[in-house]
Amino acid sequence: MADLSIAIDAMGGDNGLKATVPAVIKVLKKHPDINFILVGQEKVLRRVLGKYKLDKHPRLSVQHASEVVAMDESPALALRNKKDSSMRVAINLVKDGKAQACVSAGNTGALMATARFVLKMLPGIDRPAIVYAMPTVDQTTGERGSVNMLDLGANVGCTSEHLFQFAVMGSVLSEARQNIKNPKVALLNIGEEDIKGPDSIKHAAKMLADTDGINYTGFVEGNDIFKAKADVIVCDGFIGNVALKSVEGLASFINYNIKSAFKSNLLTKLCGILAFPVLLKIKKNLDMRRFNGASFLGIKGVVIKSHGGADSEAFVSALEVAVVEASKDLPGRLHNKVESLMGQLDAEG
């Protein structure tokens, strides 16, 4: 494997250094062929690394950045005023070829705006999309997997062309990240029949069905997301964002119900202790931290967004996403796929 570097916005997210540094230390050991660059206030970072006796590690370096983008800062203002933020400097490292990916748990809007401004879009892709791997299980066989769902909030009001581009990008991602040959691509709709839904979705369905090299399988509904029906599910960013947050909301609601039921009295607490090994297994299977790390697809460079509230374990997952996408040169693969499809369109035209 090539000599790759990952740049980390060490200051970003609700937990900042407390999450990012322990996560990098963990991943550093696991990937002996990858360099990590911690971006942030140098003095602070050096002091923290000193504590871990890692200040002279050959594959761990520090890049100074004097500012930090706040979680609630306006993306436009962050882009204009915070030119020396840890987020921006990490993205600059990708632009200058000093890193092959960057990871941040910071402000999503600012990260998207800055990445798009600094790195630019891949040719043939109009808009970047946020993609996230959701857990799936085939309830007949019990087989577990994941589905890449996009867009989850970068775009409101997508045309059929945008949806088509998201489908292409999602397909390349599934091949690269989950090693799936000929991944099944579906469009999210409110019914499985061809006549259902808005025109943008119906037209995107036609475009995808007519394209060689994309394994388009039809419409799926919201209740199919977790059922392993498709490898890629494509939707408008508004829809995807509402779906993602609604399921987060239900997960929190169910979690609250389970906890409060076991905690309600001494007897139920005892039940909880007796059932502990099973509850732990359930918790592990449902632990969304394992799925942390959303990719910004369509940008010239690997940019991974960690959940803002990620702890170090969740941040490890986001770093692993960056490692895979950098190792597989995802932007290069996307570029090649788009070029080959454009050739197909030219030949048809």
Place this chain on the structure above:
Amino acid sequence: MADLSIAIDAMGGDNGLKATVPAVIKVLKKHPDINFILVGQEKVLRRVLGKYKLDKHPRLSVQHASEVVAMDESPALALRNKKDSSMRVAINLVKDGKAQACVSAGNTGALMATARFVLKMLPGIDRPAIVYAMPTVDQTTGERGSVNMLDLGANVGCTSEHLFQFAVMGSVLSEARQNIKNPKVALLNIGEEDIKGPDSIKHAAKMLADTDGINYTGFVEGNDIFKAKADVIVCDGFIGNVALKSVEGLASFINYNIKSAFKSNLLTKLCGILAFPVLLKIKKNLDMRRFNGASFLGIKGVVIKSHGGADSEAFVSALEVAVVEASKDLPGRLHNKVESLMGQLDAEG
């Protein structure tokens, strides 16, 4: 309370008579002031009621209908060709004033199309909306409640005027059904800041903020649905349908995980038996059957849609929704509210 009648499409749904008849028998006892009319094939219905010794019950009658709308039948064809279906005859009873509500577990599209065609819209309401009460819990106080969410799939591509009308209807529903004074009305969006989301939502927000008699409280996100942040949540039908089905999908995913973890070996099965009382309580709290029964708001008459797969217990919940909405004369209340708001608009204009 007045002498009210509820018409039931006895043949509709995946379970037909097996779900509807036992449910009606249960509700019949509970509400000694309400008549129930079972609509369907008379011979079959009389035979079933005979078994229960209810063929001569003074408050339970049978209305013959020779046809049944299939679950997968085209709504347009059902509307045109099935004029003597159990669904249509039940709706006709509402039109003729012989029933004050009708309930069906049949084909949603056919029920909506037929209800709209036979009963017509209330003046001032352009489109009907599907509304469903979702369970909520305030995770700080532990207080449980519900939120009326609409539209859940009747409309794709709503304008700000449609969203405004849904908000008005949801507000009247919360007052009538949950007895909430001045219910909190929110719009579903992808951020809480005023600048977020498509123009239709931003404009609806302005209209609602400017209207006396609607307690508009701002935007909520998908993860707020189950948090008791609002009494009414308004959204486009495409968005609402995807959100509803996505949470159904996650609920099924979590349910599968819990079941398979407890079933995996003898030891975990034992854990499950020991934790059984608590698991039962959790199941009860999360049992969506208690929330079965979606209203079609904006139509001149109470039309309640039960989930197609409802068992008799779930169908009881849908019947209870019909009883409340008929008793409270929901269409009359909606009509009055719309008239008073129109007066307000006229006075302003």
